[in-house]
Amino acid sequence: MAVALFLNSSFILALSSSTWLPSRRTVCKLESIVELNGSSRALQATRRCELFDLHKEIIHYKEAWEWQRSIVEKRHDLIELDQDCSDTLIVLQHSPVYTLGTGSSEEYLNFDRKDAPYDIYQTERGGEVTYHGPGQLVMYPIINLRYHEMDLHWYLRALEEVVIRVLSSTFSIKASRIEGLTGVWVGNQKLAAIGIRVSRWVTYHGLALNVTTDLSPFKQIVPCGIRDRQVGSIKGLLEELRPSDEFGEQTLPTDSSQLVDLTHRSLLREFSEVFQLSLHHNVISSMDPLH
DSSP, rough: OOOOEEEEEEEEEHHHHHHHEEEEEEHHHHHHHEEEETTTEEEEOEEEEEEEEEEEEEEEEEHHHHHHHHHHHHHHHHTTOOOOOOOOEEEEEEOOOOEETTOOOOBSSSSGGOOOOSEEEEOSSSSOOEEEEETTTEEEEEOGGGGGOOOOOHHHHHHHHHHHHHHHHHHOOOEEEEEEEEEEETTTTTEEEEEEEEEETTEEEEEEEEEEEOOGGGBBBBBBGGGSSSEHHHHHHHHHOGGGGGTOOOOOOSSSHHHHHHHHHHHHHHHHHTTTEEEEEOOOOOSTTTT
């Protein structure tokens, strides 16, 4: 059962669980068949998505947060003018920081907020406290759900689907959802946290996937308010598995930066596939980001 709050014409989705299915628009695309040179081919028209790829950078949380809100505001302006625009995806890593959702409780902080080991930001996303830091890939999709599926449950499940596919296709790791808990899990370990806000059907905030993350800062909080489960990382899981021959002919990198790069490529590929988006690389000006 989903929990949604309505504030200032925006939805905050905090909790939901079910199975992901392609959007109705995607299904319609896949079912469209044309005759071309005597052969049938499925039409898979894709929507344009501007990609701001900073996955090798360590970005302060507040800066990325301001980028998102600036883009969302511009999307709203275009919607008011009844104009379409491309979707946006920001990919990056953060310097160490704790973030809380709109309704987060400080009981999930294992320290006095005045003596916090890292910066803390109270945000407008759904969900409880989490940690961001180097080695964790963060994806901030800013997409207009009017052109995908106007269903917040579907959107959360789609984000989970991206990570589930990454873990399966790239690392032969079987991940899953847990009924009643948002995120992606391998056994008792949560590898990806998701917290979103949707304002007039434009999404922001997003997902964080632990790749080579130092997990010790999670011990200072109750991640996502869940006391009886652990936080894991791709690197940690791979170290628990047998040598690379378990992955067939593929040799997985042992270097942390290479592992982040491999995961990043897989994330972009699966995100593009799940959301049927064509990613176009763009550049952020250090003086005037995303304008």
